Amino acid sequence: MSEKTNKDVETFLEVEVKLAVDETTGIPDLTQLPGVEEILSTEEHNLTAIYYDTEDLRLTRAKITMRRRTGGDDDGWHLKLPSGANRTEMRAELDSPSEIPAELTNNVRAIVRTAELAPIAQVDNRRVVTSLGSATGEKVAEFCDDHVTAWSLLPGGERATWREWEVELSDFTAGTEAGAELIHQATNFLISSGARKSSSPSKLFTALGDSIHSAPLPPHLQETDLDPESPEGAVVEALRGHRDAIVNWDPRVRANEWDSVHQMRVSTREMRSLLETFEGILEGDQLGHLESELKDIAATLGVARDAEVVEERFVELLESDETGLVDAAAAEHIRGDMRADYEAAHAEIVDMLNSERFLTLLDDIDALLAEPPVSPEITAPAEAKKGAKGSKGSKGILYEHLAEGFKKVAKRHAKVQEHYHDTELPLHDREDYVHDVRKAAKKLRYAAVAAEGAGVKSGRLAKACKTLQSLLGDFQDAVTSRDRIQRLANEARERGEDTFAYGMLYQRELARGEQALEGYESAIRDVKKAFSKIKA
Known part of the structure; x- marks a missing residue:
C-alpha cells in the first residue's frame, strides 16, 4: 500500500471494554452506571472498515490494527497501538482511499519494514451510539450497540455476523480514577444484564477467524x-x-x-x-x-x-x-x-x-x-560429545563465558586500584579506567541473566553487577555533565560573558562524581562473592 504525507494526525487514548451479546438481549438503563446522570444523545451510524496488514500478519500478531474507516464522525485512517492495558489510537484524514499516511506507517515501520500493506478483512457495522453524560453535562463515555457483518479476505476466509456492546470513555474521563471505576462497574453491570466477556480481543480477530492460520x-x-x-x-x-x-x-x-x-x-x-x-x-x-x-x-x-x-x-x-x-x-x-x-x-x-x-x-x-x-x-549428538576430549556440559559452557566476563571485570578493577589515585595522570584518563569497569560489569550482567535462563544459578551475580553498573553509571553521568559544562563555559567566554557560574557547577558535579564512588569497593566485593558461589 502506498503512503502519503499528512500532518493532520490526532492521537487519542482509547479506554474501552467490549462484550459479546445475543441479538435479542435488551439494553439496560445506562443511567444506573456510576457517574452517569443522563443520556445526552443517541445516533445510528453505518460504518465500513477495511483492515490492512502484511502477508504474514505482522501487525495483527503484535496486537496492532491499521484500518480505513468510512461512515460516522471519524472517517479516516486509524492506527491502534497497545498502551499498557489500553490502546493509543492515531487518526489521519481520508484524503485518498489508496494511500496510507506516512505519519501512521512510520509508527509501525520497525514491524512492517518494506513489506506491502494490503486488505485482510472488511468489517461492516450498524452502530447505535448512546452518549452518556455527567451531572454537569460532560460526556463521560459512549455506549455502542454494534451489529457486525465481517469478511476475512485471507485464503479460506468466511463471512461472520455477531452483536457486541462497547463502552468507551470520553476524553473527559479517560485516564482518570473515575473513568477506571466507570469501566469496571459498566463491565459488571452489562454482564449482569445479559452480556458476556468476548472470547476475541477485537472485531478484526473475530473477522479473521480460523483463516488467520492460513497466513505464514x-x-x-x-x-x-x-x-x-x-x-x-x-x-x-x-x-x-x-x-x-x-x-x-x-x-x-x-x-x-x-x-x-x-x-x-x-x-x-x-x-x-x-x-x-x-x-x-x-x-x-x-x-x-x-x-x-x-x-x-x-x-x-x-x-x-x-x-x-x-x-x-x-x-x-x-x-x-x-x-x-x-x-x-x-x-x-x-x-x-x-x-x-x-x-x-x-x-x-x-x-x-x-x-x-x-x-x-x-x-x-x-x-x-x-x-x-x-x-x-x-x-553435536550426545554420543559424540561423550567421547570427545575436553567435552563440557551445557552449564559448563555457560560458566566458561561467565568466568571470562568476570576476569575482565577483575582485570579492569585492578587498573582502577593502580591508577585512579595517581594524580600525575590526567583526570579523564583515570576516570576512563572506572568507565571500563562499568562496561565490563554490564556485559557480565547480561551474560549472567542469559545463563540463568539455562539453569545456571547466576541470578545473584546479575543483581550484584546491576548494582555496580548503576553506581558507576551515576559516576559517568557526572563526568559527562562536567564535560558539557566546560563546553558551555568556553562558549560563554567567547561571547564575553561571565563564566564563574559554570566553574561553580563544574565543581559540584566533580563532588557528585566522587560521592557516587563511595560504594564502589563494596559493590566490587559483592560481584566477586556472587561469582564465587557459581559452580561449573
Whole structure:
C-alpha cells in the first residue's frame, strides 16, 4: 500500500471494554452506571472498515490494527497501538482511499519494514451510539450497540455476523480514577444484564477467524529446534527479547516519550553484548556484522541520551542552587542549549529509524532468530560429545563465558586500584579506567541473566553487577555533565560573558562524581562473592 504525507494526525487514548451479546438481549438503563446522570444523545451510524496488514500478519500478531474507516464522525485512517492495558489510537484524514499516511506507517515501520500493506478483512457495522453524560453535562463515555457483518479476505476466509456492546470513555474521563471505576462497574453491570466477556480481543480477530492460520509466520516467530533450557536456547531467547524491545520502543522513540531513547539504547547494547559474550555458542560472519551495526545504532541513540541526562542534571543543579550566584545569562544557556542539542540529536534518531540500513538490520536479526547459527560443537549428538576430549556440559559452557566476563571485570578493577589515585595522570584518563569497569560489569550482567535462563544459578551475580553498573553509571553521568559544562563555559567566554557560574557547577558535579564512588569497593566485593558461589 502506498503512503502519503499528512500532518493532520490526532492521537487519542482509547479506554474501552467490549462484550459479546445475543441479538435479542435488551439494553439496560445506562443511567444506573456510576457517574452517569443522563443520556445526552443517541445516533445510528453505518460504518465500513477495511483492515490492512502484511502477508504474514505482522501487525495483527503484535496486537496492532491499521484500518480505513468510512461512515460516522471519524472517517479516516486509524492506527491502534497497545498502551499498557489500553490502546493509543492515531487518526489521519481520508484524503485518498489508496494511500496510507506516512505519519501512521512510520509508527509501525520497525514491524512492517518494506513489506506491502494490503486488505485482510472488511468489517461492516450498524452502530447505535448512546452518549452518556455527567451531572454537569460532560460526556463521560459512549455506549455502542454494534451489529457486525465481517469478511476475512485471507485464503479460506468466511463471512461472520455477531452483536457486541462497547463502552468507551470520553476524553473527559479517560485516564482518570473515575473513568477506571466507570469501566469496571459498566463491565459488571452489562454482564449482569445479559452480556458476556468476548472470547476475541477485537472485531478484526473475530473477522479473521480460523483463516488467520492460513497466513505464514513472520521469521522471528518461526520455531527453532533448540531446547530452551540449553545454552544456545537461552542465548537465542535472550536475543529475541532484546529484538522485541527494540521494535516495541521504536514508535515511542519517534513520539519522544520520556526515557524511550534510553530504553532502546539499552536493548541495542544488551543485544550486542550478548553476541560478543557468547561467541562460540553462536558463530558465523553475520555476528560481527550485527555487532557493528548495533554499535552504530547505540552511538546514534547515545548522543541524544547524553544530552537528555545532562539536561536533567543541569535543571537539578539550577533548582537546587542556594548561592544565588548563577547569573541569568548562564542559567538561560544551561537550560536551553542542552534542550537544543537533544532536539537535534532526536531528529537524527528519527532519520536513522527510517533508514534502509536500520530496516535491513532488523531483517538480519529476524533471520538469525529464525535460523540461529549455533556452533556445530554445541549441536553435536550426545554420543559424540561423550567421547570427545575436553567435552563440557551445557552449564559448563555457560560458566566458561561467565568466568571470562568476570576476569575482565577483575582485570579492569585492578587498573582502577593502580591508577585512579595517581594524580600525575590526567583526570579523564583515570576516570576512563572506572568507565571500563562499568562496561565490563554490564556485559557480565547480561551474560549472567542469559545463563540463568539455562539453569545456571547466576541470578545473584546479575543483581550484584546491576548494582555496580548503576553506581558507576551515576559516576559517568557526572563526568559527562562536567564535560558539557566546560563546553558551555568556553562558549560563554567567547561571547564575553561571565563564566564563574559554570566553574561553580563544574565543581559540584566533580563532588557528585566522587560521592557516587563511595560504594564502589563494596559493590566490587559483592560481584566477586556472587561469582564465587557459581559452580561449573
